[in-house]
Amino acid sequence: MTFQLFVFFLFSAVTLLSAVAVVTMRNPIYAALFLILAFFSSAATWVLLEAEFLGVVLVLVYVGAVMVLFLFVIMMLDIQIDTLREGFIRYLPVGLMVAIAMAVELILVMKSGVFNRDIPEPSPLSVSNTESLGEVLYTEYVFPFEIAAIILVVAIIAAIVLTHRRRKGVKKQDPSKQVRVRREDRVRLVKMKSEEKQ
C-alpha cells in the first residue's frame, strides 16, 4: 500500500465515520461539528486528487461561512434534547425505506455505465489547477457560469426582501443623521442676566 493510498483510506474513513456521527449524535451542536469534520476530510480527499483549489474553496465556503451560520442558528434555538430522543423506533421504518431507496438509486446510477469512462491522465504538476479552472469557466462555460451568478443574486435579494420587515416602534439609530448633526441642533445658548445682590 502506497502512502497516497493510506492517506486516501484514512480520510475516507474519517469522512464516513463523521457522516454517520452527524446522523446519530443526539446533541445538534455535536452533529454540526461532525459535519464540519466530514467537510474537512472530503476537502482533503479533493486535495489528494490534485484539485487543490476546489478543496480549499470547500473549506472556505462550507466550513468557514455556511457552518458558522449553521452553528449560529443551532445555538440560538432553544432545543430540548429529551424531545429529540423520542420516536426513534417509530420513525425507523420510514428512515430505513428512504435509505434503501437512495442506496438502490446510487447503485443503479453507478452500474448504468455513465461513470465507465477512461480515467484521463493526470496533468503535470506544473499546470496550475486554479488557472485551468478559471480558463474553462470564463471561456467554454461562461454563459452557464454567469446565469448561475445571476440566479444566486436574485436568490439573495429575494431572501432579504422576504425577511426584512420594517417594524414600527423600533428605536434605531441612523449614523448618517448622527454625523450630520450640528451644534445648533443640540445646544441652545441662553443669555441670562446675573442675579442682583441681595
Add this chain to the structure above:
Amino acid sequence: MDSVATFLNGFLPEGLTTLIVIMIKIVAILLPLILAVAYTTFAERKIIGYMQVRMGPNRVGPKGWLQPIADTVKLMFKEIISPTKASTIVFFIAPMLALAPALAAWSVIPFWDGGVLADVDAGLVLILAITSLDVFGIILAGWASNSKYAILSSLRVGAQVVSYEIAMGFALVGVLMAAGSMNLTDIVRAQDGGILNWFAWPLIGLLLVFFISGVAETNRAPFDVAEGESEIVAGFHIEYSGMAFALFFLAEYASMILVSTLTALLFLGGWLSPFGHVLDDIPVLGSLLGDGFHWLFIKSFFFLFCYLWFRATFPRYRYDQIMRLGWKILIPVTLVWIFGEGVAIALGWKPWL
C-alpha cells in the same frame, strides 16, 4: 536543510526523512513565532504605556524584559477550571481550535525568496480558508462555557468575522489581479524593482480595506466588541483560566502578527528592499540595503505597531457602526476598486503593462 536531509538519508527510509525535515522546518517557524507573540504582549504594554505617559512593566528583569516569561510561567501554573454543566469536551477543544488555524496559516508565508514551508499554488485562497476557521474556536468557546456573557460575545464575534471576511477576500482579489498569481512568492516577486513598484501605490484603497478588516478579523481595538468589558464582562473567554485562557491570547497575537506580515507581503513588497537593486553593488552595505528577511521584519513591525497605536488612541466602535462600516463602506470600496483595476488591466495601463 539539504545537508540534514542527506545526513538522515544515510540510515533512515526516504519518507521518514522528508517527515523529519518538515518537522524541523515547522519548529523553526513556530518557535520564533511564539517568542514574537510573547514579546508582542510586552511591546503592547510598553508602547501603550509610553503613549499614555507612564512606564509600562519595568519590574521583572532589566527594564521589564522578563515580564512575558514571568506571565507565561504564572499562566502555566494556574488551575484550569471548567464550569459546571459546561460541555467539557468542546470547552477544552475550543482553545485548540482557535490556536491551530492561527499557526497553520504560517505554512504558506514566504520569509525570503524561497524561504517558505509549502510553496502552494493557491496560497492566497489557502490563507483565506485557514483564517476563516479562526472563528470556530471563539464560537464554540462561547457556547461550551454555558454562560450568557460568553455566548453573547461569541455571537458578536461570529457576525463580525463573517462580514469582514468578505471585504478581506475582495481586497485579496485585487492583489491577485495585479500580480497575476495566487502564490505568495510570485506576488512579492511581481513587486520587484524598488519602492515605486509596490502594490501599495496603485492599490492604496485595498491596502486600507485589507488592514482595517484585518484588525476587525482579529477582534482588536477599536473593533473589540467581543471583549466589551463594560457590557459583557470579558467576552467569550470569561470562563477560561490558566493555560486554556493563554491559548486564546496566543491565537489572537499570532493572528495579529499574521495579518501584519500578510499586509507587508501583499502590498509593501515583503522582503524586497525599497531601493530596488540600485545599491546591491556597494561592498558591505549592499547586503543590508538589498533584499532580505530584515525588510519583511521592519515592514511587519510597522503594521504591528499600528495595531497597538489604534488600541491606544481609538475609542471602541458601536456594534451597529461596525456592521455599517464593513457592509456599506469597505465592501463597496473594494468592488469599485476591483472594477477600476480590471479596466486598467484590460486597457494595458501603466502598472500592469
